[in-house]
Amino acid sequence: MIRIAIVDDHAMLRAGLRQFLAEQPDLAVVAEAADGRAAMDIVRRGEVDVVLLDITMPGQSGVDVLAAIRARSPALPVLMLSGHAEAHYAATLLRLGASGYLNKDCDPDELVKAVRTVARGRKFITAAMAERLAEGLGRGDDKPLHEQLSERELQVFLRLAGGETIGQLATSLSLSVKTVSTYRSRVMGKLLLGSNSDLTYYALKNGLIQ
The missing domain is CATH 3.40.50.2300 (Response regulator)
Structure with missing residues (x-):
């Protein structure tokens, strides 16, 4: 069973x-x-x-x-x-x-x-x-940009896209605000985005959040 x-x-x-x-x-x-x-x-x-x-x-x-x-x-x-x-x-x-x-x-x-x-x-x-x-296979440059994110980067990305603040993220993930800010910067760089509203739009456009 x-x-x-x-x-x-x-x-x-x-x-x-x-x-x-x-x-x-x-x-x-x-x-x-x-x-x-x-x-x-x-x-x-x-x-x-x-x-x-x-x-x-x-x-x-x-x-x-x-x-x-x-x-x-x-x-x-x-x-x-x-x-x-x-x-x-x-x-x-x-x-x-x-x-x-x-x-x-x-x-x-x-x-x-x-x-x-x-x-x-x-x-x-x-x-x-x-x-x-x-x-x-063999077409790595065709992959969606979010597939380049690490596990922690993906967590931070989805939560920011969902409207959480850096302070809220730091508390819920037991990380410092500085560390979360660093993850946010990495996400922004990998996804070629400039703001949290861009993150939300990217997530909605790619069906990652509802």
Whole structure:
């Protein structure tokens, strides 16, 4: 039996996933969380085999939670779910340690396949994403600029784009204001942007935030 935790701030989506997954004889939803703090409580208990993690949540983003899970339980498979088009995020999240990535509008059977795949310790990407990654081989200069960001830079970028201030970021990430400012400067340089409003526009344009 594959034990699953669903981490998403939308109760109706969790209920829908729980009901569908319960119909599979080898899958069981044993835990749910609506935010990153509750998700880490589940991970610390060590009672799940796969985490289904939403990319967009209040407080900690899915990227933040993924980083925390990787630090706490590096072998625990994390399958990312998002309302964003997979092409915008998949390559970056796989590089940051996700086991797979699916759009929330995917075929339910594909979700089941993904859960079973990552539970076996393998990565999961859709056929469309595999084709995109194959096409990108040897064409590194065609990659979106945000795929150049490190894990911490991506965290800072998404939070700034979402409206957080440098001071708020410093507190939530337990970093100094100077350090966060340095990360912000690196992000701006890599993305060729000049202001926080530019960051927000870039994130919206590329489907990285809603």
